[in-house]
Amino acid sequence: MSEHAHAHVPELTPAEAEQLAQDAANAMWSRDHVAQSMAMALDEVRPGFARLSMVIRQDMVNGHAICHGGMLFTLADTAFAYACNSHNHNTVASACHIDFLAPSHLGETLVAEAHERALSGRAGVYDVTVSTAKGKTVALFRGKSARIKGEVTASLVQA
Amino acid sequence: MSEHAHAHVPELTPAEAEQLAQDAANAMWSRDHVAQSMAMALDEVRPGFARLSMVIRQDMVNGHAICHGGMLFTLADTAFAYACNSHNHNTVASACHIDFLAPSHLGETLVAEAHERALSGRAGVYDVTVSTAKGKTVALFRGKSARIKGEVTASLVQA
C-alpha cells in the first residue's frame, strides 16, 4: 500500500520511496541485535512492506521440538518494525495481537510478511502473516504503530 | 485465583494443588530452552499464578539500548505458560495481546506476574503485568489458553 508513503512524503517518486525504505532498513539492521542473534534474514523491504525469514533453532523450541510462541512473535514483530519504519519516520509498537494457528518445528524455515493496512496521522496498523516455507500459516499478527520524533536515518533522498 | 484449580481438580487439598503446580513447573523448566537461554528465573509458581524475572542483556536491546518488544513478549508469554499449566493439564496459547506502555533498558531487571482471570472448560484467560524491579509498568499482556490432551508431568500427587 505504497499510497500511504506518498500521502506522507508527497515529494518522493516511487523510486525514491523505495530507496528510502531500503536506507531506513539498513540503518535499523546494523543496530538490531535481536534480529542478528536470531539469525533472521531481511528478504525484502518496500514502503509499507517487509519480509523476513529465519530457521527454527534448538534454543527456540520447547521439549517437544515445537517453536516457542515468543520466538514466532519476535519474528513477526521484527517484520512489523521494518514495515512501519519504512517511511523513515521513527515509529514504535504501541500494541500487538497474535493468533497462534498451527505448530512449527525445529529446523523449519519461517517467513513473516508485514503489510501496511492503515496509516493516518501518527498511528498505523500492520498485518503480519507467519508461514512455513512450505506455505502453512503458523500465526497471524496485527500491530498498532505510533510515530515518534525523529527520522530513522539521515537519508540522501530526503536531503 | 486458586479457586479455579479447586473447581478443576476438586479432589486436591490446597497443599496438594501447590505441590502439583511446582511439579508441573519443574517438568516444564527442564525442557524450556528459551527460558534458559534468556536466563529467566522462575521466582514463584502456584495454582493459576507464576512470577518470572530476567535481566535485559545486550542481545535483547536495539541500538538505543531499549529492550526489544519480542523479548518482553517472550518473558510475559513464559509467565503465562507456567500459570496456565499449573493445574498439570497440557495447555497451549491460542492468542495473546500486549500493550507496550513504557521503555525498559539494558541492565534493568524485568518481572512478569501472571494471574488466572478465568478458566472454564478448556479455555482460560490470563493477565500478565511486566514491570521493572523498581515498579514501573512496562507492558500489559493478556493470553488466551486452550487445554489439549495429556498431563504436564506424571505427578505423585495425582497418582
Added chain:
Amino acid sequence: MSEHAHAHVPELTPAEAEQLAQDAANAMWSRDHVAQSMAMALDEVRPGFARLSMVIRQDMVNGHAICHGGMLFTLADTAFAYACNSHNHNTVASACHIDFLAPSHLGETLVAEAHERALSGRAGVYDVTVSTAKGKTVALFRGKSARIKGEVTASLVQA
C-alpha cells in the same frame, strides 16, 4: 478465500457452496433481531465472506454526532458472524479485536466487509474492514471463531 470451504466440505461444487452460504445467511437473518433493529442490510454473502451496511442513526451516536464504538463493533461482528457461518456449521465468536481509526457521523453509510483469513479444524480467523460509503476506513476488526455442534440450516444442498 473459498478454498477453505472446499477443504471443509469437499463434496460441494463452487455453486453448491455459494448456495449453502446463502441458505445459512437466510436462516440466520430471520432470527437476527439485532441486525434488524439496527436496520442493517446484508449486501452479499459467499463462502468465507460477507458484506453488510447500515446508516448511522440518531440512537447510534453520542452528543457530538459521532458513531458509538459499540455500534461500529456490532456491525463488524455481524459481518464476521455471517462470514464464519457461511459453511453452514454453527460457529460462534471466541474473541474479537477492534482498532478505531477515524470517526464516522450521523447519516453516513457504513460498510463492513468480512474475509476469512484462516480456517483450520474448529478455529478460524476473520478480518473485517469498516468503511464509509465514500471509502474512508473507520475501523479494522479481527475475530476468532469457534465451531460448535450443529448446522445453521437443514440445507437441501447437504441433504
Added chain:
Amino acid sequence: MSEHAHAHVPELTPAEAEQLAQDAANAMWSRDHVAQSMAMALDEVRPGFARLSMVIRQDMVNGHAICHGGMLFTLADTAFAYACNSHNHNTVASACHIDFLAPSHLGETLVAEAHERALSGRAGVYDVTVSTAKGKTVALFRGKSARIKGEVTASLVQA
C-alpha cells in the same frame, strides 16, 4: 486506582476527584443516546472506575435467546468510556479486545465493571469484566484509551 487521578490532577483532594468524576459522568450521560436507548444504568463512577448494568432485551438476542456479542461489547465499551473520562479529560477508545467466555440470556441482568490498569501521558489501559447479576463471568474486555483535546465538562471543581 485513584492514584492515577492524583498524578494527573495533583491539586485535587480525593473528595474533589470523586466530585469531578461524577460531574463528568453526568455531562456524558445527558448526551449518551446509546446507553439510554439500551436502558443501561450508571450504578457507580469514581476516578478510574465505572460500573454499569442493563437487562438483556428481546432486541439484544439472537434466535436462541442468547445475548448478541455486539450488545455485550457495547455495555463493556460504555463502562470503559465512563472510567477513562472520569478525570474530566476528553478521552476516546483507540482499540478494544474482548474475550467471550459464556453465554448470557434474555431477561438476565448484566453488570460491567471497568478498572483503570495504567495511565501514562495520553494513553491508558482499562479492564472491564462483564458478569451476570448471579456472578457468572460472561466476557473480559480490555480497552486502550487516548486523551484528546478539551475537557468533558466545565466543572466547578476545576474552576
